[in-house]
Amino acid sequence: MKDFKFSVAPMMDWTDRHCRAFHRTFSRHARLYTEMVTALAVIHGDRQRLIGFNPPEHPVAVQLGGSDPALLAQAARICADFGYDEINLNVGCPSDRVQGGNFGACLMREPVLVADCVAAMKAVVAIPVTVKCRIGVDDQDPEEALDILADAVIAAGTDALIVHARKAWLKGLSPRENRDIPPLDYDRVRRLKARLPHIPVAVNGGLKSIADGLEAMNNPEGPPLDGMMLGRMAYHEPELLHEVDPRLHGTPAPHASTFEALEAFEPYIAAHLEAGGRLSEITRHMLGLFGGQRGSRLYRRHLATQAIKPGAGLDVLRDAVNEVRQRIREPENA
Template sequence: MNPAATMAARRFSVAPMMDWTDRHCRSFHRLLTRHSLLYTEMITTGAVLHGDRRRLLRFDPDEHPVALQLGGSDPRDLAESARIAQDFGYDEVNLNVGCPSDRVQDGRFGACLMAEPRLVGDCVAAMKRAVSIPVTVKCRIGIDDQDPEVALDAITTAVKDAGVDALIVHARKAWLKGLSPRENRDVPPLDYDRVYRLKAAHPHLHISINGGIGSVEAAQAHLQHVDGVMMGRAAYQEPWRLLAVDPQLFGAVPSFAGPRQALEAFFPYVERELAEGTRLHAMTRHVLGLFRSVPGARAFRRHIAVHAVKPDAGIAVLRDALAHLVDTAASMPHTAAA
């Protein structure tokens, strides 16, 4: 996919999420939205350079446009990893400057890099020299006691000067001292206005907003102020929401009339993967929230939870799970919990 098409897809993206957005998840999400940009989980440069690349980096061609998110802080390693990503066919490479986990801090990458804007700029510049695909950065508005007005301006200036193609801002601080990674997703308050001000100050830089965005309608509101929206947990936990992305944000025809048809369209992928030795549970765990508000959704989830983990589990588990749903499952879910 050419860079212009990737830029257009950046209007809406599904966030990179560790242990969630693997290739099975992305293949499923691609059925729900044809036009948005999908991201891998964060993969460290060490894993890319020295690990099993085929296992770590493989993706289905139907996933395009898809971006690889890298974790690292050595410009040379990032440049080589970006080159490998391009050779694998990724449409974008993204540098993580927002993850607050202890493991990431120990490796001197992720959110702790908010304190080293010059280094981040050097990393982006090295990656830009190495590849022709877009190079982007995902960051926070600050860490710990940093002033978000100063910290976010510093990181933005550094990556902009280095030629970054887009900046995705999680609109809350990361507290590296005192909060767990899970708490860092919810406890620090959201400051959307700070990201809006950043966009106003850099009108020619593509800026996307991330953090606490729970609906396509909320995404539409943010798009009045920024260029793109990245949705995380809501897209994963309630994937039916992605069916509204193409018609509401891209002016395109929806892929399917409802979640039942989308899941049935996932069956061929599941069968191919089963034939290659993939366990059913590795794929079905990503579909559990698809019918969250549809009558019969609890029975659907329970059936998968009980049967998909069995060693001989096959596509019949999904077919039988669908039988627990009433006919109205073809329609879009409501927002009430099932």
């Protein structure tokens, strides 16, 4: 798969179309994912609101939730017609709501069903179909559980695997705790790749930088992993996306600085405001900029308090950015 080396994880309430458009200003090659959307929502819901996106977001993937092969096939066809570059099946989310719908991480226990879902989607779309999973759930043996799931979905035609290198505990831990408490096991993902050298495998979970990802991808037991997926770190420190194109693809970042990237992003924001949208719907994804720089606290405070006001416009963002720009120009002892 092209542009599989780096991706921003699908994150509920975070990776909406505004977040993806913002992230695209920092990297041409990063693969961006939607929030998870259920197959039923795609079929019966407001599709433009749920899965609409803008062409500059490419390469962009949609993550589907579900466990009914026929419904997933129908939803996958709809998403492919929308122009997505990839369909990803969620086999990793541990939330109670997702478990109640019999999808997400609990499907680690039903590899045959997951394979049926993949096969049904592959039969109706020409774009890649991938699976994002855990190394196991609850008391499963990760060696056995991950191999069984991987073999099943590969036989069904999956194009790649994205593995969150932790177990999910479906009882006793919250979704947030499931992102931190179960121990990371990158070696397990590397062993999977060594056993399946012909299948693209990306690693996810606990990565705090591109350097972390490259270290996790290195595989002394066989071929290196094919990609890394970062979630919360990419969201909270979006400027790390500046590194994706030069470090992983050998091409310059789209813009030389964060200031230039924000100026290039202004027309998108202006169009959103012109269409009746609110500034805060976009700037809520931008609060992590300028971390650790002089003026960053004032930048965040200004956006947090002013962008939510009715009628807030681009001047609010510009004023917030100027809090940093002005202090960069000042001498350190000013």
